[in-house]
Amino acid sequence: MIINVLLKKGKEKAVLQRHPWVFSGAIEKLKGNPANGDIVRLADIKGQFLAWGFYNDQSRVAVRLLEWDENTAVDDNWFRAKVKQAVDSRAHLLADKTTDTCRLIFSEADYLPGLIVDKYADYLSVQVLTSGMEKRMSVIIDELQKLLNPKGIFDKSDAGARAHEGMEASHGVLAGEAPPELVEVKENGITYGINIAEGQKSGFYCDQRDNRRILAGFAAGKSVLDCFCYTGGFTLNSLHQGAASVTSVDSSALAIDTLKKNIALNNLPADKHRAIQSDVNKQLRAFREARETFDVIVLDPPKYAPSRSALDRAARAYKDLNRLGMLLLNRGGLLATYSCSGAMDMEAFKQVLAWAALDAGKQVQFIYQFCQPEDHPVRSSFPEGEYLKGLLCRVF
Structure with a gap:
């Protein structure tokens, strides 16, 4: 039976522009009793078809839209086609002999809301963040196996986002064999040991792949400070380029x-490396007290602004972090600073850096803008997917 979700009068504009989210406050009424994760027919107040989408009454995003053609069936074949389309669009990345890790499916950007799939050599790491996608996982897993034949597919769906959909954390092997403690992957010719089961997020931050390579080009002969280094993406690239x-x-x-x-x-020079386990803000202050300075500083913090309501607090945190970084740079040094908060756009981030420079008594030039790589595409109707941004700053 088709269940209809009717929007309030005047709330259809974003849907017509193919934005994939419908918030609960925009819904006038339901005609039927959908379970969370069911596919529903979204219509305007007069009953005119708008789109097909996943329904969830636990989430602020009550309907996540999938298909705007009323005559297209959103069935198992539809999901298989979307998985194949996402994988096929990354064929040239999968053929790259210097890199065997990338994002295969990026949620709404690949028309599969709430599904993230990362490839780590012969293993896939999956995050399922919506109830609608959870109900289709047997089909998704089968298609991934058919297309890629991985040794194993591991579930890392322990993100807090699942709680917003009324779902519990999920963690473990979905297909094939469990990954070893460290899976070796290559990125830009550098080898990483990835702990898929216990590592953060899906196991590795492949969204910084291009940025690590670009920044390493400035590291030769320089003293580099890599903050929030995780398993060493910027560190390894800098050492590899002769820091x-x-x-x-x-x-x-x-x-x-x-x-x-x-x-x-990677047989990199351990005598040129120092690792410090510490809170970054605390350690930056300790460097300041010790009068220690650097030529290049990388600031790649976790998400400070998970939503727009957190922007003011996040802006203060970003400002203080970057102020501390600027104070530790040698004159003319480079600050590579990033934000993975989708709620903060580039212009707001530049303003935060300008405030940090004023507080630090520094002059700053923006000399390069970093962004997320091509396997993290941004859908034209969903600008929220553009979450990663960064600036390379010369500080005087």
Whole structure:
């Protein structure tokens, strides 16, 4: 039976522009009793068809839209086609001999809301963040196996986002074999040991792939400070490009331990590297007290603004972090600073950096803008998908 969700009068504009979210406050009434994750027919107040989508009464995003053609069946074949389309669009990345890790499916950007799939060598890491996608996972897993034949597919759906959909955390093997403690992957010719089961998010931040390579081009002969280093993406690239020294800071003992193993794995000079397990803000202040300075500083913090309501607080946190970084740079040094908060756009981020420069008594030039790579596409009707941004700043 088709269940209809009717929008309030005047609330159809975003849907007609193919934005994939319908908030609960925009709904006038339901005609039927859908279970969470069911596919419903979205219509305007007069009953005119608008789109097909997943329904969930636990989420602020009550309907996540999938298809705007009323005559197209959103069935198992529809989901298989979308998975294949996403994988096929990354065929050239999958053929790259210097890199065997990338994002295969990026949620709404690939028309599969709430599904994230990352490839790590012969293993896939999956996050399922919506109830609608959860109900289709047997089809999704089958199609991924058919297309890629991985050794194993591992579920990392323990993100807090599942709670917003009324779902509990999920963690474990979905298909094939469990990954070993460390899966070795290559990115830009550098080898990483990835702990899929216990690592953060899906196991590795492949969204910084291009940015790590670009920034490493500035590291030769320089002293580098890599903050929120995790398992060492910027650290390894800097050492590989001939940095004079690299100091890596992260609060996670597991990340620091994995970073040290990655340095050995790549035969990089351990005598040029120092790892510090510490809260980054606390450590930056300690460097300041010790009058220690650097030529290049990387600031890649976690998401400070999970929503627009958190923007003001996040802006203050970003400003203070970057002010501390600027104070530790040698004159003319480079600050590579990032935000993975989708709620903060580039213009707002530039303003935060301008405030930080004023507070630090520094002059700053923006010399490069970083963004997320092509396997994290931004859908034209869903600008919220553009979450990662960064600036390379020269500081005087």
